[in-house]
Every structure is written in C-alpha cells, then in structure tokens.
Amino acid sequence: MLQNYFKIAWRNLINSPGSSLINIGGLAIGMAVALLIGVWVFDELNFNKSFENYDRLGQVYHHITFGEDSFAMTEFPAPMGDVLKTDFPEFEEIALATFQQEHIIDFNEKKLSKAGLFVEPQFTAMFSVKMLKGSEKPLADVHSIILSKTLATTLLGNEPVGKMIKFDNRDLLMVTGVFEEFPSNSEFNDIHMLMPLTYFFSVNEAHRLKINNWEDFSFQCFVLMDEEASFNKVQPKLKQVLYDRTSVDGKAMKPQGFLFPMKGWHLYSDFKNGVSTQSRIRSVWMFTTLGFFVLLIACINFMNLSTARSEKRSREVGVRKVMGSQRKQLVIQFLSESMLIAFLSFCFALGVVAVTFPWFNDLAGKQMLMPWTDLRFLLISLAFVFITGGLAGSYPALYLSSFSPVKVLKGTFKTGRFALLPRKIMVTFQFITSIVLIVGTVVVYLQIKHAKQRPVGFDRQGILQVNVRTDALAKADYNALRNELLATNAVENMAISDFPVTGAMAGDGSLSWEGKDPAATPLIALNSCSHDFPKTNGFQFVEGRDFSREYSIDTSAVIINELAAKLISEKDIIGKKIMFGQKERVIVGVIKDQIRWTPYMKQSPHLYYINYAANRYLTIRLNQKLSMQEALHKIEAVIKKFDDAAPFDYKFQDDEYARLFEDEERLGTLAAVFSALAIFISCIGIFGLATFAAGQRVKEIGIRKVLGASVYSLWRMLSYDFVKLVLIAILLGLPLSYYLATRWLQQYEYRTKIPWMVFLVTALLAVAITLLTVSYQAIKAAVMDPVKSLRTD
Numbered sequence: 001m002l003q004n005y006f007k008i009a010w011r012n013l014i015n016s017p018g019s020s021l022i023n024i025g026g027l028a029i030g031m032a033v034a035l036l037i038g039v040w041v042f043d044e045l046n047f048n049k050s051f052e053n054y055d056r057l058g059q060v061y062h063h064i065t066f067g068e069d070s071f072a073m074t075e076f077p078a079p080m081g082d083v084l085k086t087d088f089p090e091f092e093e094i095a096l097a098t099f100q101q102e103h104i105i106d107f108n109e110k111k112l113s114k115a116g117l118f119v120e121p122q123f124t125a126m127f128s129v130k131m132l133k134g135s136e137k138p139l140a141d142v143h144s145i146i147l148s149k150t151l152a153t154t155l156l157g158n159e160p161v162g163k164m165i166k167f168d169n170r171d172l173l174m175v176t177g178v179f180e181e182f183p184s185n186s187e188f189n190d191i192h193m194l195m196p197l198t199y200f201f202s203v204n205e206a207h208r209l210k211i212n213n214w215e216d217f218s219f220q221c222f223v224l225m226d227e228e229a230s231f232n233k234v235q236p237k238l239k240q241v242l243y244d245r246t247s248v249d250g251k252a253m254k255p256q257g258f259l260f261p262m263k264g265w266h267l268y269s270d271f272k273n274g275v276s277t278q279s280r281i282r283s284v285w286m287f288t289t290l291g292f293f294v295l296l297i298a299c300i301n302f303m304n305l306s307t308a309r310s311e312k313r314s315r316e317v318g319v320r321k322v323m324g325s326q327r328k329q330l331v332i333q334f335l336s337e338s339m340l341i342a343f344l345s346f347c348f349a350l351g352v353v354a355v356t357f358p359w360f361n362d363l364a365g366k367q368m369l370m371p372w373t374d375l376r377f378l379l380i381s382l383a384f385v386f387i388t389g390g391l392a393g394s395y396p397a398l399y400l401s402s403f404s405p406v407k408v409l410k411g412t413f414k415t416g417r418f419a420l421l422p423r424k425i426m427v428t429f430q431f432i433t434s435i436v437l438i439v440g441t442v443v444v445y446l447q448i449k450h451a452k453q454r455p456v457g458f459d460r461q462g463i464l465q466v467n468v469r470t471d472a473l474a475k476a477d478y479n480a481l482r483n484e485l486l487a488t489n490a491v492e493n494m495a496i497s498d499f500p501v502t503g504a505m506a507g508d509g510s511l512s513w514e515g516k517d518p519a520a521t522p523l524i525a526l527n528s529c530s531h532d533f534p535k536t537n538g539f540q541f542v543e544g545r546d547f548s549r550e551y552s553i554d555t556s557a558v559i560i561n562e563l564a565a566k567l568i569s570e571k572d573i574i575g576k577k578i579m580f581g582q583k584e585r586v587i588v589g590v591i592k593d594q595i596r597w598t599p600y601m602k603q604s605p606h607l608y609y610i611n612y613a614a615n616r617y618l619t620i621r622l623n624q625k626l627s628m629q630e631a632l633h634k635i636e637a638v639i640k641k642f643d644d645a646a647p648f649d650y651k652f653q654d655d656e657y658a659r660l661f662e663d664e665e666r667l668g669t670l671a672a673v674f675s676a677l678a679i680f681i682s683c684i685g686i687f688g689l690a691t692f693a694a695g696q697r698v699k700e701i702g703i704r705k706v707l708g709a710s711v712y713s714l715w716r717m718l719s720y721d722f723v724k725l726v727l728i729a730i731l732l733g734l735p736l737s738y739y740l741a742t743r744w745l746q747q748y749e750y751r752t753k754i755p756w757m758v759f760l761v762t763a764l765l766a767v768a769i770t771l772l773t774v775s776y777q778a779i780k781a782a783v784m785d786p787v788k789s790l791r792t793d
Contacts, residue, residue: 023302024345026684030298031349031388033677036360037291040670043185043368044284047266050183052128053224056092057262058231060084060221062242063271064253065521072271075099075217076242078210081120083241084221090229090237095123095222096197100190104469104646105145106166107155111647113469114151116193118200124179126224127188134161134177139196146177148192167195169470169645170203184367187265214246223259231259252510252521279747283667290671293433294678299391300426301685302338335390342389346381363673365666424725430682431729431766432736437675438762439737440744443754444668447745448661450752456657457561457594458501459538459621463653464635465500466618472643474615478530484638485620490631493536493621497529498614501537502656505596505606513568513578522567525596525606526580528614534559534591536621537653544574544589547610551588555610559589564605578607585609598660602749619653683773686722690774711779719774726770730763737762 048054060080062073081096088094098118105112117123121139124131124146131138131146138146145167152160156175164172173195182188201207210216225231238257246255260269267281353370361368371377468474478496485491499505505525531547531554539546542562547554558578565573568587576587593603622631636648704714738754745751 020341022684022687023305023341024348026301026681027298027341027345027388028348028352029677029681029684030295031346031384032352032356033674034291034295034384035349035353036356037287037294037674039368039370040360040364040366041284041288041291043366044267044280047185048187048262050186051262053126054262056225056227057126058223058225058259059262059265060223060238061258061260063256063258071523073217074220076219076221077214077216078219079212079214080242080245081219081221083245084223087241088223088234088237090226090234091223092226093122093126093224095120095126096219097123097222098197098200098219102467102469102649103168103193105155105193106169106645107163110155111645112151112155113647113649114192115190116195117188117191118195118197120197123194123222126222129182129194130180132178132180134175138177139194141174141176142196142198142202143171143173144176144199145173145193145195146179147175148181149178150181151192152178166645169472169643171199173199187262214242215250231261235259282747287670287674290437290674290678294674294681295388296391297430297433297678297681297685299388300430301681302341304423304426304685335394339386339389342385346385346388363666363669365662427686427722428725428729428732430685431726431770432733434679434682434769435729435733435762435766436737436740437678438765439734439741439758441668441672441675442758442762443741443745443752444664444671446752446754446758447748448664448668451599451664451750452661454595454599454750455592457540457592460654460657462622462624463537464618464620464622464650465502465653465656466620466639466648466650468496468616468618470643470646473639473646476642478612478615481638481642482532484641485635488634488638490623490626490634491620492623493532495530495533495536495619496612496615497527497533497617497619498611499527500617500619500653500656501594501596502653502660503596503617508580511578511580513576515569523604524564524567525604527606527608528611529608530612531610533608533619534589536619539594540592542590542592544587546589553586554588556583556585557588558585558607558609559591560587560607561591561605562593563603564607565590567605595657595660600664600748600750620650679769683769686770686773687776690718690722690776715775715779719771722770722774723767726766730766733766734759734763 051057059074060076062076063070064073065071078096081094084091085094097120100115100117102113103116105114119139121137123129124139132149134146138144145165147155147160152175155165156163160175160178163175165175167173179194182191201211210218225234235258238259241257242255243251264276267284268276268278270276270279357368357370482494485494505527507523507525510521511524531549534546539559543565544559547557547559551557560568560573568578569576573587573590577584578587579585594606595603596606597603620635622628632648632650635650639646639648704717738759741754745754
C-alpha cells in the first residue's frame with residue numbers, strides 16, 4: 001500500500017512539473033538555510049565542550065567598582081594563586097596562566113610568530129591537552145616548551161622532541177612535547193605553544209617581582225572543581241579573598257571574587273554592572289529563530305500551493321472515497337506525497353550545503369565541519385525530513401481528505417471563502433516575517449554605520465603598529481631608531497607606547513587631584529608613551545598643547561581626554577596637577593574623546609604620560625608620497641638593523657580599528673543573507689500562487705477581454721488580492737519590527753535612532769516585491785488570446 005502511495009505521489013510530481021519545481025526548490029532552500037544555521041548554532045552551543053573536565057572547569061573573575069560603574073575582570077595578581085591552593089580544598093587543581101600573546105621562535109634561521117601561553121604544569125591535565133609526543137610532564141623544566149602538531153612539523157620536521165629553539169630572540173628552550181591542536185571551537189583555538197610560568201618569572205627582574213605583588217593584575221586563574229564540590233557553594237568563600245589582601249587603593253575598587261564556569265565563557269562572558277549581558281547567546285537564539293522561520297515560510301509555501309490545487313485533486317478524493325477509502329488512508333496518502341517532496345528537497349538541500357559550506361565558514365569566521373558520516377547527524381537528518389514533511393503536509397492532507405464525495409462527483413464542489421482563510425493567513429504571515437526581516441537587516445546595518453561614523457579622535461590611514469617582542473628591539477636606543485627611520489624618507493613620524501591607540505589601556509582608580517571627593521574611585525585609563533605619540537597618531541587637541549621636548553616639565557606632563565577633563569575640573573583644566581604612581585604630574589593638553597576599544601561600549605576617561613620604558617609597541621606614520629611597498633621595504637631594513645632575529649610583523653592601524661566591528665558585521669551579513677533567502681522563498685510561493693490564481697480565472701479573463709477590459713485593469717484585478725494581504729501585513733509587521741529592533745538596540749551604549757524612512761521604504765519595498773512577483777503571471781494571463789481561453793475543454 002505504501003509503495004502504491006509513493007508511486008502515485010511520484011506521478012503527481014511528474015504531471016505538475018512547474019508546481020513540483022516550486023515546491024521542491026522552495027523547501028530545499030529553506031532546508032539548506034536551516035541546516036547551515038543548525039550547524040552554526042550547534043558549534044556555538046558546543047563551544048569548549050571538547051574538554052573532558054568541561055563541567056568542572058572554571059575561571060576566577062572579579063567585580064570591581066569605579067564610581068557608578070561595575071566591571072567584570074579576569075586579571076588578578078599572582079600571589080592569589082597560592083592563597084586559593086592553600087585555603088580552598090574545593091579545588092582539585094588550580095593553574096595560573098598569562099594572557100595570550102604572540103612569540104617568535106627560531107630554529108636554524110627559520111623564524112615563526114605564533115600565539116602562546118605561560119602556564120603552570122597542571123594546566124595540560126586540567127584542559128585534557130592531548131600529548132602526541134614527549135614526556136608525561138612536559139613543562140616540568142623551566143626551559144621547556146611544547147608545540148602544537150602543525151607548528152612542530154612546520155618548524156622542526158617529524159622529530160621535534162629534544163630539539164632546542166630560540167624563544168623571542170632571548171633563550172634556548174627545549175621542545176619536550178607535541179600536542180594536538182586545540183579544537184577550533186574552544187577558548188584556546190589560537191594557542192600553538194605552551195611554556196612554563198616559572199620561565200616567565202625568570203625572564204627579568206620586572207617579571208620576578210610579580211610573584212608576590214598584590215597590585216599587579218597580569219594573570220588569569222583557572223580552577224578544576226572537586227567532583228563533590230559545586231560552583232555555587234564556593235562563591236561566598238571566594239568573594240573577599242582579594243579585598244582582604246589588597247592595598248587601600250585596591251579596596252576602594254571594592255573587588256568581589258566569583259567563579260565563572262566554563263559553560264558560560266563563550267556565550268555569557270560579557271558583563272555590564274555585574275550582570276551578564278548575554279549578548280552572544282542572544283545572537284544564537286536570534287539565528288535559531290531565523291532558521292525556524294525560514295523553514296516555516298518554505299513549509300507555508302507547500303501548504304498554500306497544495307491547498308490551492310485542491311479542486312484538481314477533488315475528483316481523485318471523491319472517487320477514492322466512493323471506492324471505500326477511509327479518511328485515514330487519504331491522510332496517509334497525502335502525507336506520503338509531502339514526505340517524498342521533503343526527501344527530494346532534503347537531497348537538494350544537502351547539495352546546496354556541500355557547495356556553499358566553505359563560503360559559509362568564511363562568512364561566519366569559523367572552521368566548522370559537516371558531520372556527513374556521524375550517526376547522530378544521519379538520525380537527526382532523518383527526523384528533520386519527517387518533521388518537515390509532516391509539518392508541510394499536515395494541513396493539506398487534512399484539508400484534501402475532508403472533501404465530500406457527493407459534491408465532488410456532482411461537480412458542485414467549490415472552495416468557499418472559509419477554505420481560503422487559512423491560506424490568506426499564511427500568506428499574510430509570510431509578508432509579516434519578510435517585513436520584520438527587512439527592517440531588522442536595515443537596523444543592523446544602520447547600527448554598524450552609526451558606530452563606524454563616530455569620531456574616533458585619531459588618524460587611522462597610513463599608520464603601522466609593530467609589536468616589540470624581543471629584548472634587542474626593546475633595548476634599542478629610541479632616538480637612534482627614530483632618526484634612522486626618519487632618514488629613510490619613508491616615515492613621517494614614529495613613537496613608542498605601552499599600548500597601541502586601537503588597543504586596551506592600563507586602568508587606575510587611585511588618581512587624586514585638588515578638589516577630588518575622597519570617596520570617589522573613578523576608573524581612569526592610562527597609556528605611557530614617548531613625546532611623539534600624540535602627533536604620530538594625529539590626536540585632536542581642544543585645549544592646551546602637545547608634548548614637547550622643548551619643555552623639561554613634560555617628563556611629568558599628561559594629556560587627558562574630554563571625559564577626564566570634565567571629571568577633574570569644570571574649567572581652567574590646563575596647569576592643574578594630578579597624582580598617580582607616587583608622582584605629581586601637570587595637565588598640559590586636552591584631546592577629543594577617543595574610541596579606544598569596542599565602539600559600542602561606553603568609553604572612559606583616560607590620559608597619556610611620558611615614559612620611555614614603555615616600549616611594547618612602535619607606531620610608525622608612513623610618508624604618503626612613497627608607494628606602500630617601497631616604504632615597508634625601507635622600514636624593515638632599519639628594524640632588521642636593530643634586531644635581525646625577529647620577523648618584520650606589522651599591522652595597519654585602520655585594519656586594527658576595523659576588527660572592532662568584525663563580530664557585528666559578521667552577524668549582520670549572516671542575518672542579511674538568510675533574510676534575503678527567506679524573502680526569496682516567500683516570492684517563490686507567491687509566484688506559485690499567482691500562477692495558479694491566474695490559471696483558475698482564465699475564462700473570466702477571456703470574457704472580460706471580449707467585453708473590452710484593458711490589460712491594466714486585468715493586472716489590477718489579479719494583483720488586488722495579494723496587495724490587500726501585504727497591506728494588512730504592513731499594518732501588523734511594522735509595529736512588531738519596531739519593537740524587536742528597539743529591544744535589540746538596547747544592548748548598546750551608543751545606538752542609532754531608527755528613522756521613519758526605514759519603515760516607509762520597507763512598506764514600499766514589500767508592495768514592490770509583491771507586485772513584481774505577481775505581475776509576470778498577471779500580465780501573461782491578461783495578454784492571452786481570449787479565443788484560446790474561452791475554448792471549451
């Protein structure tokens with residue numbers, strides 16, 4: 001019986017190629033979108049789950065307070081690690097680590113630059129680092145290093161263990177192990193080398209002093225909970241650890257420790273005033289919803305086209321019922337047809353996914369793999385086909401099987417107004433969804449554009465940033481290096497600093513000045529630099545002057561931004577003195593507020609001060625009169641002269657600033673692509689309905705033409721039903737889209753306003769898309785020869 005059902009279903013597909021193509025094509029695109037989004041969502045929800053101790057791993061965080069704002073930070077002082085190891089039996093293991101940083105490794109003059117971490121030896125066991133070669137305790141020796149498989153093979157060949165490599169042009173380290181790369185959807189996916197934390201402390205005196213310094217927040221701490229312990233129970237005990245041991249200035253920040261489980265690191269790690277903003281998980285649910293609605297739109301197309309063709313199937317239903325078929329059997333027959341269409345659509349969808357998956361990975365910024373041979377994927381796919389086929393075919397099956405055989409066989413069966421109501425509701429729903437998607441996509445674009453167009457307070461074009469990673473370059477004479485670069489005529493200016501202008505800054509809540517409220521602890525960001533830093537970056541002064549070598553006082557001078565100026569004094573800010581770092585300094589200039597980190601967050605007061613020991617970054621302003629290639633070649637030659645061991649790695653300042661928008665732009669592009677596909681699927685369905693509607697009214701159109709109706713009047717008649725539905729959808733969809741867009745914008749400190757033109761253009765676009773989709777069939781039917789349309793069957 002089932003074989004007979006599928007045979008009849010196949011014949012119906014063959015006999016109606018146009019309708020079948022629309023059904024299968026629309027459903028295939030919807031399934032492909034749902035599959036791609038499903039893989040992306042699965043990857044996001046399974047981030048870090050590759051670690052064996054996923055449920056027991058956590059990281060120590062602190063809430064700190066500056067004025068009215070509270071921040072969550074992962075940085076904390078090194079001695080806190082010993083306190084946690086001694087006083088917290090709830091922790092099975094504790095591992096300190098530095099933050100990710102790129103390092104230069106050299107073997108036989110072959111130099112590579114890769115990201116690495118300094119960690120305690122227990123880190124490898126805690127995070128189930130899979131050792132492929134080497135000893136069981138690969139980081140036991142202070143001068144050891146372990147490399148990822150790819151890095152070890154590239155640099156050292158097939159037998160890397162035991163070889164000595166030069167690290168940061170400083171010391172020789174022995175390769176004691178090779179580990180399998182961290183998974184791409186994990187916290188450490190960019191890490192390719194691990195070094196002992198003891199080596200970090202031995203590098204120089206400044207690093208050694210960090211061991212017992214409670215005021216130096218340079219480390220992160222990972223913990224492995226005991227199997228009998230829980231995160232919630234240990235939280236109260238951890239809360240006061242840092243507060244009880246820090247200085248008076250540190251206590252003013254009111255640090256409160258808490259443990260953040262690994263399951264929240266990726267999707268819940270953005271905090272605002274002590275509460276997770278859940279921005280990442282919101283994106284996951286947004287795309288999950290989008291995938292569901294795209295698939296639902298495709299299913300609605302199937303339902304509408306199936307019920308629209310009901311009169312052509314009515315006689316078949318009548319004959320089958322007279323011959324003894326029960327309604328249950330008819331329902332199964334029609335469901336089998338929808339299952340066949342769903343299966344064929346799924347096969348096409350898999351082909352679309354296979355072709356577009358590399359492009360999708362690039363667009364999403366991921367390295368996902370399609371689990372083609374995974375049994376779970378096959379079972380989920382099978383369930384997906386059955387659910388989609390059942391969802392798409394349920395209403396048509398129940399509707400078609402309900403026909404009265406007496407009316408059908410008498411020829412008196414006609415679909416009534418009530419029968420058309422569900423179809424109109426579903427078409428209206430499609431239009432509403434399309435309107436919401438159009439408005440949403442435009443608002444995302446406007447928000448990104450709004451952030452990009454905000455004044456940044458510095459120049460971005462033609463400026464290089466060079467990370468100083470070797471002692472040779474760090475100890476180079478600043479003036480000698482600068483003079484040689486200027487002499488090449490490839491450089492207009494050059495400066496050094498602790499942080500690049502597009503990067504983070506140090507923070508201090510202990511600054512004081514005359515008239516400051518003793519109870520206030522505002523967070524002020526600090527960046528030490530050379531005299532030339534403001535000019536090299538094109539700082540925009542609103543009051544006072546730049547640093548100058550002509551003034552000996554400038555070794556104790558500071559330049560502040562407008563936010564800091566408002567905080568310190570309402571007027572006469574130039575010449576005022578502030579105290580930090582146990583040194584009194586004088587304000588010589590005020591610059592416009594700058595965007596120093598994500599453009600969507602609230603910026604902070606910050607200042608710049610002279611300190612030539614701060615030389616972690618070179619900032620180089622290029623001579624725009626020379627070609628880029630020639631300028632870079634000359635700069636590289638000078639830097640190689642001071643440090644021939646390090647590769648010439650540089651970053652363009654405009655590229656670094658653009659990276660601040662990567663996540664939002666990526667999500668916006670994904671949303672735009674999937675929204676466009678959803679609208680396209682809706683158009684396919686409307687086109688199919690218009691085709692069928694025009695076919696049903698062929699004789700009516702012929703009679704009207706004989707009576708003198710114009711092509712325009714016939715086009716208007718055929719388009720009216722669809723335009724009426726889209727107008728209803730506009731009235732319902734625009735308020736809904738405004739509400740959703742406004743809610744989405746609330747997560748940003750700096751957000752765009754939604755102009756009314758967005759809604760007007762969306763409404764006009766919805767009408768235009770509908771008319772363009774319907775017009776082809778409407779005009780085709782209107783210009784048909786009435787002799788042919790009035791010819792009897």
